Amino acid sequence: MSNLFRAADATSGISGPPSMAEYAADRIFRSIAIASAFIIILLVAYILWEIGQKAMPAVAEYGLGFITGTTWNVSKGEFSVLPEIWGTLYSSLLALLLGGVFGISIAIFLTQDFIHHRMATIFRTVVEMLAAIPSVVYGLWGIYVLIPLLKPLAGWLHDTLGWFPLFGTDLAGPGMAPAALVLAIMILPTVAAISVDAFRRIPYKVKEAAYGMGTTRWEAILKVMLPTASSGILAALVLGFGRALGETMALAMLIGNSNQISMSLFSPANTLASLLASNFPEAGQVEVQALMYAALVLLAITFLVNVAGLAIQQYTVRKFEGKK
Amino acid sequence: MTGKIRLAGHLAAALAVATLTLSGALSARSASAEDAPLVVRGAGATFPQPLYARWIQDYAQQHPEVRFEYEGVGSGAGVRRFLEGSVDFGASDAAMNDAELAKVDPDKGVIMLPMTAGMVVLAYNVPGIAGGLRLPRSVYLDIFAGKLRYWDHPRIRDANPDLELPHKAIVTVVRRESSGTTFAFTNHLGAIDPSWADSGPGVGKVVDWPGNAMTARGNEGVAHLVKITDGAIGFMAYEFAHRLELPMAALQNESGAFVPPGAKTGQAALASAEEIPEDLRVYLPDPAGQDAYPIVSYSWLLLYERYAEPKVAAALKGAIGWGLGQGQATAEEMGYIPLPETMTAKARETLARIH
Numbered sequence: 001m002s003n004l005f006r007a008a009d010a011t012s013g014i015s016g017p018p019s020m021a022e023y024a025a026d027r028i029f030r031s032i033a034i035a036s037a038f039i040i041i042l043l044v045a046y047i048l049w050e051i052g053q054k055a056m057p058a059v060a061e062y063g064l065g066f067i068t069g070t071t072w073n074v075s076k077g078e079f080s081v082l083p084e085i086w087g088t089l090y091s092s093l094l095a096l097l098l099g100g101v102f103g104i105s106i107a108i109f110l111t112q113d114f115i116h117h118r119m120a121t122i123f124r125t126v127v128e129m130l131a132a133i134p135s136v137v138y139g140l141w142g143i144y145v146l147i148p149l150l151k152p153l154a155g156w157l158h159d160t161l162g163w164f165p166l167f168g169t170d171l172a173g174p175g176m177a178p179a180a181l182v183l184a185i186m187i188l189p190t191v192a193a194i195s196v197d198a199f200r201r202i203p204y205k206v207k208e209a210a211y212g213m214g215t216t217r218w219e220a221i222l223k224v225m226l227p228t229a230s231s232g233i234l235a236a237l238v239l240g241f242g243r244a245l246g247e248t249m250a251l252a253m254l255i256g257n258s259n260q261i262s263m264s265l266f267s268p269a270n271t272l273a274s275l276l277a278s279n280f281p282e283a284g285q286v287e288v289q290a291l292m293y294a295a296l297v298l299l300a301i302t303f304l305v306n307v308a309g310l311a312i313q314q315y316t317v318r319k320f321e322g323k324k
Numbered sequence: 325m326t327g328k329i330r331l332a333g334h335l336a337a338a339l340a341v342a343t344l345t346l347s348g349a350l351s352a353r354s355a356s357a358e359d360a361p362l363v364v365r366g367a368g369a370t371f372p373q374p375l376y377a378r379w380i381q382d383y384a385q386q387h388p389e390v391r392f393e394y395e396g397v398g399s400g401a402g403v404r405r406f407l408e409g410s411v412d413f414g415a416s417d418a419a420m421n422d423a424e425l426a427k428v429d430p431d432k433g434v435i436m437l438p439m440t441a442g443m444v445v446l447a448y449n450v451p452g453i454a455g456g457l458r459l460p461r462s463v464y465l466d467i468f469a470g471k472l473r474y475w476d477h478p479r480i481r482d483a484n485p486d487l488e489l490p491h492k493a494i495v496t497v498v499r500r501e502s503s504g505t506t507f508a509f510t511n512h513l514g515a516i517d518p519s520w521a522d523s524g525p526g527v528g529k530v531v532d533w534p535g536n537a538m539t540a541r542g543n544e545g546v547a548h549l550v551k552i553t554d555g556a557i558g559f560m561a562y563e564f565a566h567r568l569e570l571p572m573a574a575l576q577n578e579s580g581a582f583v584p585p586g587a588k589t590g591q592a593a594l595a596s597a598e599e600i601p602e603d604l605r606v607y608l609p610d611p612a613g614q615d616a617y618p619i620v621s622y623s624w625l626l627l628y629e630r631y632a633e634p635k636v637a638a639a640l641k642g643a644i645g646w647g648l649g650q651g652q653a654t655a656e657e658m659g660y661i662p663l664p665e666t667m668t669a670k671a672r673e674t675l676a677r678i679h
Contacts, residue, residue, distance in 0.1 A: 075529075075531065170554075170555075173556065258535070268495075282501050
């Protein structure tokens with residue numbers, strides 16, 4: 001009896017009240033967590049404020065003309081970025097189209113019992129390894145492998161379908177097509193990995209129910225699995241698009257840095273990120289302000305894309321997944 | 325072996341953007357200890373960069389006590405850094421103009437020395453044309469004005485009856501950043517046709533190129549882009565085109581002859597300068613003479629007249645004297661034009677003023 005009381009009395013057991021040290025550790029951890037969360041918000045706000053402040057003179061001087069004009073002339077002090085905005089959106093959309101189709105196809109292939117799940121793991125690892133390749137390597141690969149491969153194809157398309165605006169010019173070397181292709185490969189791992197997770201999250205019962213109702217495999221994938229995973233897939237596409245908008249090095253090497261707006265897939269163009277990277281190192285004071293303004297424009301585009309993505313995602317959650 | 329070297333050259337060009345961003349951080353001054361070699365830093369034009377790199381290497385073997393560092397950032401940036409005082413010497417293919425000279429710290433003073441001269445060549449990459457392209461004056465002007473769009477344009481065909489010119493789009497490759505090579509080239513074009521300067525792209529270190537031109541950073545960037553682009557033509561220093569084995573066009577000079585770039589034709593162009601002014605600022609926008617290559621430019625070093633550290637001044641004087649003497653042979657070997665005797669004599673006189 002007395003032994004039992006002694007055991008209950010002892011404070012060193014598992015069920016003792018927390019010590020002062022444990023209280024302290026708990027409080028410290030809590031404050032670190034809160035601080036980290038706020039620091040991130042502060043950091044974003046600070047970056048925005050800093051860029052905004054540096055861009056302010058340019059914003060005041062060029063106003064909206066900065067977004068609608070087409071010249072970038074340092075000597076005359078005329079700056080505008082419509083060709084770069086066009087190039088950024090065009091290359092990213094092309095990349096999203098290609099990378100999206102391939103990424104989602106890969107995700108379906110890996111999750112819908114086409115291959116043994118061990119093989120699927122290997123495939124997935126290989127796809128994710130694409131994300132580990134530095135972008136400068138992609139750029140070099142684009143220059144020495146992709147462009148020479150594309151040239152004959154582009155020449156043929158231009159010769160036979162030259163009336164079609166997409167093939168309006170010949171591919172001389174760097175240009176939109178190689179840039180968009182490399183960009184598609186670069187966003188592929190992001191799109192594929194997140195889409196795979198989206199498919200994996202679907203309870204197995206859903207698929208069983210679909211088969212139980214007599215669907216074929218394709219009907220199950222296209223009409224049941226894909227809509228159910230749609231919010232996750234959209235998140236994947238938004239992230240991929242964001243990555244494509246901001247990608248710099250490979251594009252600076254492949255897009256040809258030409259200040260023009262062209263529908264053609266094969267003509268050189270320029271992007272905002274590439275403009276920033278290549279003009280910053282030796283920009284004078286006035287040009288730095290204009291570049292900061294360009295950075296703000298890029299930030300705004302990324303922000304809008306993310307907000308739009310979020311809105312579409314919530315819409316699909318309501319429509320296809322029956323949640324409110 | 326050469327293939328490897330060439331690939332390395334391409335890599336270097338492609339990585340230039342990345343290194344430029346890094347180099348800003350690295351160029352901060354470090355205090356040198358007594359026994360460590362004295363470090364003298366400079367930055368500027370990419371046009372003479374291969375030559376300066378070679379000179380620095382050769383000179384270091386004879387004088388290990390000094391280490392020179394040169395960063396090719398373009399002439400415009402070279403002048404800017406020199407005015408800021410963030411380098412010991414600057415380099416530019418366009419001598420500083422009066423407005424820039426006015427910004428120099430009067431305590432330091434400024435001296436501009438032509439160190440070498442070079443030809444601005446038009447290198448091209450046209451499938452099926454291994455060399456021998458001849459371009460009349462009005463033709464290369466219109467090509468860079470964006471008016472001639474295809475290589476088989478009658479005006480190009482007429483000048484080259486022996487060549488089978490393909491129906492390929494002409495892609496002009498120009499400099500993006502402020503560049504002395506651009507100045508030398510556009511200064512020449514402005515001399516050919518005044519409307520280029522007035523209503524065309526203009527004359528200067530940065531000009532308003534037509535929108536479809538591709539832009540690249542540095543002479544090496546232009547050479548690299550021409551190399552990988554079918555139908556491309558770009559302007560650059562001789563050495564850069566030579567290194568990538570790009571064919572260079574023979575250009576029509578003032579007297580109407582077609583002259584390929586070369587040591588003889590370059591020297592003939594420099595010899596056409598009538599008189600060398602006291603400040604050594606000589607421009608040859610359109611050299612006269614049957615054999616003169618039409619686009620040549622001196623390349624200047626920008627130096628302070630008075631240095632805070634006598635050691636730096638002494639090191640610079642030693643090395644520059646060496647460059648004006650022994651170095652000129654290396655320049656010729658590498659495709660630059662050795663300075664005329666009269667010029668080196670004047671340059672040495674001016675050099676003596678540094679202290």
